[in-house]
Amino acid sequence: MRTDMECFYLIANNMKDRDLKISGTISDFFERNGKRCIVHAADTNKHGFYTQENTVPDEVDCIVVLGGDGTLIQAAHDMINRNIPLLGVNLGTLGFLADVEVEGLLPSLQSLLDGEYEIEERMMLDGMVMTSDGVRESVALNDIVINRYGRLRIIEYKLYVNGRYLCSYRADGVIVSTPTGSTGYSLSAGGPIVEPRARMMVITPICPHTLNTRSIVLSAEDRVRIETVQGSQDVNRMAETTFDGRDSIVMGAGDSVCIAASQKTTKIVRIHKESFVTILGRKFKD
Numbered sequence: 001m002r003t004d005m006e007c008f009y010l011i012a013n014n015m016k017d018r019d020l021k022i023s024g025t026i027s028d029f030f031e032r033n034g035k036r037c038i039v040h041a042a043d044t045n046k047h048g049f050y051t052q053e054n055t056v057p058d059e060v061d062c063i064v065v066l067g068g069d070g071t072l073i074q075a076a077h078d079m080i081n082r083n084i085p086l087l088g089v090n091l092g093t094l095g096f097l098a099d100v101e102v103e104g105l106l107p108s109l110q111s112l113l114d115g116e117y118e119i120e121e122r123m124m125l126d127g128m129v130m131t132s133d134g135v136r137e138s139v140a141l142n143d144i145v146i147n148r149y150g151r152l153r154i155i156e157y158k159l160y161v162n163g164r165y166l167c168s169y170r171a172d173g174v175i176v177s178t179p180t181g182s183t184g185y186s187l188s189a190g191g192p193i194v195e196p197r198a199r200m201m202v203i204t205p206i207c208p209h210t211l212n213t214r215s216i217v218l219s220a221e222d223r224v225r226i227e228t229v230q231g232s233q234d235v236n237r238m239a240e241t242t243f244d245g246r247d248s249i250v251m252g253a254g255d256s257v258c259i260a261a262s263q264k265t266t267k268i269v270r271i272h273k274e275s276f277v278t279i280l281g282r283k284f285k286d
Contacts, residue, residue: 119270122141126261161223162222
C-alpha cells in the first residue's frame with residue numbers, strides 16, 4: 001500500500017468555491033492527518049495562467065484541483081513542466097476528468113492518503129502554427145481546434161497525414177482531439193468516444209458542408225498538417241487555432257497547423273476503480 005504523498009497544493013476555482021469553504025475542508029483534513037497543504041485561489045492573471053508553476057514548491061507530491069474539467073485542464077497547462085499528478089474535485093456539471101465528487105470528498109481523500117489510487121498518464125498534443133507572421137507553438141490536453149474567424153462562412157481545409165494529402169473538408173472548422181478530449185468538443189461535433197488512456201488522434205470536422213464527411217482516427221505516431229485554402233473572403237484573417245480553448249492564433253490563406261503527439265503527458269490521479277465504460281454510462285444518465 002502506497003503512503004508516499006506528504007505535501008499537497010490546492011488550486012481552487014474561486015468562481016465555484018467562492019468562500020473557499022470546500023478548500024478549507026480539504027486543507028483541514030490533510031493537516032489533521034499530518035500532511036502539508038497549500039491553498040491557492042485561482043484567478044486568471046494577465047498572462048492567462050491560474051497558477052505560475054514557479055510558485056509551487058518542489059516538495060509538492062500532488063495538486064488537488066477544485067472546479068470542473070476546465071479548471072483541471074487549465075492546471076495541466078500551467079503545470080506542464082512540473083510533472084506533478086493532478087487530482088480533480090468536481091464542482092461543475094458533466095465532468096470526465098475530475099475523479100472526486102463533493103458528496104464523497106473525505107472518504108476519497110482518505111483513500112488517497114492510504115495509497116489506494118492509480119495515476120493515469122494522458123496523451124497530449126504538440127501544435128505548431130505557421131503563418132506569415134511566424135511560427136507559434138503550444139500544447140493541448142483536450143484538443144487543437146482550427147475554426148472560422150469572424151463572420152459566418154465556410155472554409156476549405158486540406159488535411160495531410162505524414163506528408164501525404166488525405167482529404168479536404170469544407171466546414172466551419174476542424175477538431176484534432178486526444179482520447180481525453182474525445183468526450184469534449186469533438187463529441188459535440190459528432191466524433192467518437194475513445195478510452196482516455198489510449199494513444200491516438202481523432203480528427204472531426206465542425207459542421208461539414210457535405211453529407212459523407214466522417215471523423216478519422218489516427219495513430220499517435222502519425223503527424224498531421226491542416227492547411228487553410230484561399231477563398232473569396234479576407235485571406236489574411238480566415239481562421240484561428242486554439243489549444244484547449246486558449247492561445248488563439250489568427251490564420252490566413254495558405255497558413256497551416258502541424259500536430260503530433262507530445263512527449264509531455266498529464267498525470268491524472270484516479271481513486272475510484274470504476275471502468276471508463278461505467279463512468280460513461282452514469283454520465284449519460286445525468
